[in-house]
Amino acid sequence: MGDEKVDRNNGSSRRPLDRVESVRMIHRSLRNTFSSTAGATDGDDSTAAVRLADVTHEYGSSGRRFRSSGERSVTALRGVSFEVRAGDVVGLSGPSGSGKSTILHAVAGLLVPTDGTVELLGTDVTALSDRERARLRRRHVGIVFQRFHLLPSLSARANVALPLVQAGIPRSRRRERATTLLEQVGLGDRVTHLPGELSGGECQRVAIARALATDPDVIVADEPTGELDTATGADVLEVLTDVGRDRAVLVASHDAATLAVADRVVSLRDGAVVDDER
Amino acid sequence: MSGDGGGRRRTRWAGLVGLSTTRLWKRATRTTAGRVAATTGAVALTIALLLVVTGIALALAGGGAVATDDAAVRVAPEESGTLSAVDGVEGPRLGATNERAAAIRSRAGVEHASPVLVETVQLETADGDATHVLVVGVVPDEQPRTVAGLSTDSLESGDPHYAEGSYDGPRTGELVLSRDAAERLGASTGDELAASSVRTGDDAPSFTVTAVDAAADGRDADVPVALVHLSELQSVSGGDDGELADWVLVWGEAGAAESAAADAYPDAAVASERGVDPAALFDDGLAFATSAIALLVGVTICASFVATTMGMTVDEDRRTLAVLEAVGFPTHSRLAVVAISTLVTTLCGALLGVGLGVAGIAAVNAVAGATVAPGTVAIAHPLFVPYAIVVALLSGLVAVPYPLAVAARTTILEEVSR
Numbered sequence: 001m002g003d004e005k006v007d008r009n010n011g012s013s014r015r016p017l018d019r020v021e022s023v024r025m026i027h028r029s030l031r032n033t034f035s036s037t038a039g040a041t042d043g044d045d046s047t048a049a050v051r052l053a054d055v056t057h058e059y060g061s062s063g064r065r066f067r068s069s070g071e072r073s074v075t076a077l078r079g080v081s082f083e084v085r086a087g088d089v090v091g092l093s094g095p096s097g098s099g100k101s102t103i104l105h106a107v108a109g110l111l112v113p114t115d116g117t118v119e120l121l122g123t124d125v126t127a128l129s130d131r132e133r134a135r136l137r138r139r140h141v142g143i144v145f146q147r148f149h150l151l152p153s154l155s156a157r158a159n160v161a162l163p164l165v166q167a168g169i170p171r172s173r174r175r176e177r178a179t180t181l182l183e184q185v186g187l188g189d190r191v192t193h194l195p196g197e198l199s200g201g202e203c204q205r206v207a208i209a210r211a212l213a214t215d216p217d218v219i220v221a222d223e224p225t226g227e228l229d230t231a232t233g234a235d236v237l238e239v240l241t242d243v244g245r246d247r248a249v250l251v252a253s254h255d256a257a258t259l260a261v262a263d264r265v266v267s268l269r270d271g272a273v274v275d276d277e278r
Numbered sequence: 279m280s281g282d283g284g285g286r287r288r289t290r291w292a293g294l295v296g297l298s299t300t301r302l303w304k305r306a307t308r309t310t311a312g313r314v315a316a317t318t319g320a321v322a323l324t325i326a327l328l329l330v331v332t333g334i335a336l337a338l339a340g341g342g343a344v345a346t347d348d349a350a351v352r353v354a355p356e357e358s359g360t361l362s363a364v365d366g367v368e369g370p371r372l373g374a375t376n377e378r379a380a381a382i383r384s385r386a387g388v389e390h391a392s393p394v395l396v397e398t399v400q401l402e403t404a405d406g407d408a409t410h411v412l413v414v415g416v417v418p419d420e421q422p423r424t425v426a427g428l429s430t431d432s433l434e435s436g437d438p439h440y441a442e443g444s445y446d447g448p449r450t451g452e453l454v455l456s457r458d459a460a461e462r463l464g465a466s467t468g469d470e471l472a473a474s475s476v477r478t479g480d481d482a483p484s485f486t487v488t489a490v491d492a493a494a495d496g497r498d499a500d501v502p503v504a505l506v507h508l509s510e511l512q513s514v515s516g517g518d519d520g521e522l523a524d525w526v527l528v529w530g531e532a533g534a535a536e537s538a539a540a541d542a543y544p545d546a547a548v549a550s551e552r553g554v555d556p557a558a559l560f561d562d563g564l565a566f567a568t569s570a571i572a573l574l575v576g577v578t579i580c581a582s583f584v585a586t587t588m589g590m591t592v593d594e595d596r597r598t599l600a601v602l603e604a605v606g607f608p609t610h611s612r613l614a615v616v617a618i619s620t621l622v623t624t625l626c627g628a629l630l631g632v633g634l635g636v637a638g639i640a641a642v643n644a645v646a647g648a649t650v651a652p653g654t655v656a657i658a659h660p661l662f663v664p665y666a667i668v669v670a671l672l673s674g675l676v677a678v679p680y681p682l683a684v685a686a687r688t689t690i691l692e693e694v695s696r
Contacts, residue, residue, distance in 0.1 A: 101695065110604065110690055131608045138606020145694055149601045153304040158297075163605040165293035168286035174293070194308060210605065 048083035048119070049218050049248035050107055055080045055116035057102055057271075076102040077113060078271045084248040086217060089241055091262030092252040098268040100252035104220040107250060108141045109133035121217055138163055142211025144240070146223035148203040150195040150210075156182060156202075157191040160209045167214055181209040185239050201232035208240055218248045225258050237261050294611060298618035313591055314623065320583035321627025321673070322634055325666045328576035329635025330642055332569045332665070333656035339565035349423070349527035351535040353546050371395075375523035376440055376508070378542040379417065382526070385541075387534025392417040393508055393523030394425060397515040401463060401471045401485075401504065409462045411455075411502040413473070415511030415523070423529060428454050428505045432489035440509035445518045449510055453485035459502030460490040473514055483514060573669065580624075580673035585680040588620045592681040599685055600693030609686070616685045621674045628670030632663050 060073035077099045084090045092100040105111045106118050109125045112133075118125045121140055125133060137143075150159045160178035169177070182191050185205040195203055204224060211219055224240060225233030234257070240249070241261050251262060259265050267275035306314040355370040372378075375393030382391035395415040402408040414426040417440075422431035434450045441447030455465060465471060467487050474482040485506060512518040526543070528535040539546075592599070602612050639656040646655040 105691060108604070110694075134603065134606050134608040137604070143604050145604075149597065149604070149694060151301065151598050151601060153301045153308065153310070154297075155304075158300060162297070162602070165297050166290060166605070166607050166611055168290040168293070170289050171293065171296065194304070214606075 049086045049088075049121055050250065051083040051117075051119040052103070052106070053081050053117045053119070055103075055106060055113045055118060057099075057106065057111070057113040057115075076271050077106075079116070080268075080271070080273055081116075082266055082273060082276055084218075084250060086248050087246055088264065089244060089249040089251065089262045091259040091265040092250060092268060093254060093259050093265050094268035094274075095254060097270075099271040100254075100268060101222050102271075103268075104143075104222050104250060104252050107218065108143050108220050109137045138166055139214060140217045142214070142216040142219045144204070144207050144211050144219065144221035144224050146226040148195070148200075148207045148227070150203055150206055152195050155192045155194060156187060156198065156206045156209075159195065159206055160213055162210060163213045177213065178209070181212055182206070184212075184243065185209045199232075200228050201236055204228060204232075204236045205239055208236070208243065212243055216247065218250070219244055221249070221251045223253050223255075223258075224251065225253065225255060230257065233258065290611075291614075294614050295618055298615050299622055301615075302619050302622055310591075313587065313594075317584065317587040317591070317623050318627040318630060320587065321580055321624050321670055322630035324576055324580040324583065324673075325628050325631025325670055326634035326638050328572050328580075328669060329632065329658070329662050329666060330638040330656060331572035332662070333635070333639040333658055334642070335565040335569035335572065336659060337655055337657045338568065349425075349529050349535075350532045351528040351539050353526040353528070353539045353543050354524070355546055371522045371524055372526060372543065372546060373520045373522060375526055376417070376437070376443065376521045379526050382528055382535075382538045382542050385534060385538040387531040388528060388538050389530035390419045390421065390423065391526060391528045391535075391538075392419075392423075392425070393521075393526050395508055395511050395515070395523045396426075397511055399504075399511075399514060400474050401459075401465075402474065402482075403463050403465050403472075404470055405464070407464050409459070409502060411459050411463075411504045413453075413504045413506055413511055413514075415506055415508035416527075417508050421529075423527075425527065426503050426505060428456055428491045428503060429489075430454075430505065432491070433505065433507060437507050437509050439507060439513065443521070445509055445513055447509075449483065450507055451483070451485050451510070452488045452507065454489045454491050454505040455487050456501075456503040457490055459504055460487070462502050466490060483510070485510075576669055577673050577676065580670065581676035584620065584624055584674055584677035588616075588623065588677065588681040589684050591619075592616055592684045596685075596688045597693045599688045600690040603688075603690045604694060613682050613685055616681050617678050620678050620681055621671065624670045624674035624677075625667065628667045631670065632666045635662065635666065 055077050056075070056079055057077040058073040058075050080099070080103060082090075092103060094100055102111070106113050106125070107120065109118075109120070109128070112126050116126075120136060123136060125136065128136060150156075151162070154162070157175060157178045160181050161174040164174040164177060179188070179191055182188055185208055187202060187205055187209070190198060190202060190206075195206070198206065204227070208224075211221075219240070221240060225236055228236060233255075237258060240251070251258060253259055264276070266273055302314065305311070306318075353372065355372055372393070375395075379391040379393050382388055393416075397413050397415070398410050399413040400408055401411050401413075412426070414428075416423075416425045416430060416433075417437045418430035418433040418435055420435050422429050424430070432454050433452050438447040439445060439449050453471060455463070460466060463471070465487055467490055469487045471485050471487060472482045473485060485504075491505075508523070509518065512522065526539065528539050599612050599616075602615065603609075607615075636658050639658045642656045
């Protein structure tokens with residue numbers, strides 16, 4: 001039933017407030033669509049959207065079969081524990097190699113830590129198979145990369161609609177949803193442009209729109225302003241925090257201006273939490 | 279619920295196909311046109327080459343010099359095709375042909391029926407010039423007919439030497455030479471030619487050239503052919519024992535001719551089709567071998583090209599695969615995108631290859647016509663279209679494991695961290 005609401009929410013000429021309201025309605029309807037088949041328990045206000053408990057990760061200690069015995073492993077995370085509630089914007093700070101990206105990858109289910117648990121909406125990600133993690137990621141996590149990682153041969157709209165392909169959403173609704181999201185991030189006039197025809201800031205906004213495509217509960221952003229100038233970076237952060245309301249947002253950065261938008265900053269050094277400033 | 283799940287799965291697959299083809303189209307037209315063009319072009323050239331070679335093989339199989347006639351129906355022994363001038367292997371023959379042809383001739387709607395016997399016979403002129411000629415024995419009637427590309431007009435009507443099966447009637451000794459045979463023998467109208475086969479000893483019967491005929495369609499220009507009365511050839515070759523013939527030709531209304539032929543020879547193959555049947559490839563050893571080797575080489579080369587170029591494409595495309603993984607595409611969906619891209623590229627190459635192949639066949643015929651072998655040396659057939667597509671898809675399927683293996687080895691963290 002909720003799906004029909006998506007079809008009625010279109011039109012680029014309406015006032016911004018109307019547009020925001022219509023996007024929220026779409027979010028609600030999509031949430032209904034996905035929650036019917038979601039494997040994870042939806043988080044309520046009392047449950048953390050993301051919870052890391054004593055997470056340790058060593059690169060080079062697992063995975064590949066034909067690894068040479070002489071290869072050294074690198075400890076990226078040491079006993080990291082913290083949680084993020086829905087509606088929180090949490091910054092991860094620290095120098096390069098401190099483990100910021102590794103935490104984001106673990107939260108997104110792109111890697112399984114060697115020890116500890118990572119819970120996403122109450123589901124232990126570390127206990128899932130590759131396929132189950134991919135499904136959980138598709139339904140509940142939106143990822144924003146430093147270098148955008150848009151598919152160069154797809155239009156902005158097709159890039160945004162990408163996660164909806166695997167979700168089995170029909171083409172017309174994918175297009176409609178992607179167009180609405182692009183309008184929401186201020187790119188309503190760029191829907192058919194290829195990434196090569198967009199500026200860095202525009203590409204990052206497309207990436208943010210893509211991260212929102214399946215209306216995820218958690219957004220992870222790895223140095224989202226790393227490739228952008230200060231003014232463009234500020235615009236992108238505004239978009240990210242605006243659309244990130246009601247979601248758990250994790251932003252990794254070593255840029256103070258970026259971290260300033262966070263409600264809370266977790267500082268890391270050598271893979272360990274050294275400060276969790278509330 | 280299951281219906282909803284099935285619908286969602288179908289939509290997902292439709293989405294994956296759409297995503298793959300859109301990406302491919304944009305790459306071909308906007309972003310990486312060179313690589314896509316290289317893969318498609320390689321497939322197209324291989325398929326075109328395959329079709330040209332198969333077309334030549336088909337012409338070999340169907341284009342035996344003696345296969346050109348204007349009859350409505352041809353009765354041939356089962357499991358036998360037309361006798362090829364190339365390898366000349368003798369197949370099964372029909373028996374009691376003179377008698378049964380007479381029976382067919384008496385049916386309503388049938389104008390004429392004649393057994394046709396083809397033998398390689400050495401003809402020798404009075405000057406001592408000798409050459410082997412495909413001699414075709416036929417029973418002519420008053421109407422001029424075309425058999426083995428030659429007109430029966432210059433042969434006396436009927437077959438007097440047959441004499442109701444006694445083979446002691448008067449010999450006419452008439453013989454029509456194809457232009458090529460006349461050139462090789464240096465013979466012309468009115469010349470005497472002595473015929474000798476393994477069966478004739480010193481008493482080689484002689485024939486008089488009554489006409490030198492240009493081939494009906496020029497296809498037999500490189501094969502010397504001669505036309506004589508059936509019984510006279512049967513006497514030379516030994517075919518008189520069982521009134522043997524390679525096939526029986528029936529002229530007249532196609533339907534009546536066909537049923538008369540089927541009644542006379544219930545176990546033989548009755549063909550009223552006048553085009554070249556690709557099934558003839560299987561009956562002709564050389565043509566079959568040629569086309570089979572072309573197929574094998576085609577699949578191998580095509581699969582190698584596709585595997586290499588698509589493997590390189592996927593290698594450059596690891597970041598895309600990593601992004602797909604990041605946005606929640608499981609392994610099988612990512613591999614499906616690679617497989618669909620590979621097969622669609624191959625399919626486009628196949629369609630282009632069909633066009634190139636048909637053009638190639640025309641070019642081969644034009645070049646051959648202008649140089650060494652006037653006439654059709656390669657034949658295109660409508661079945662070439664599905665054949666090319668199936669071969670290309672087969673090549674794609676053979677090739678697809680390599681790009682899939684490259685894709686499966688992609689490590690997302692390495693790609694997104696770059």
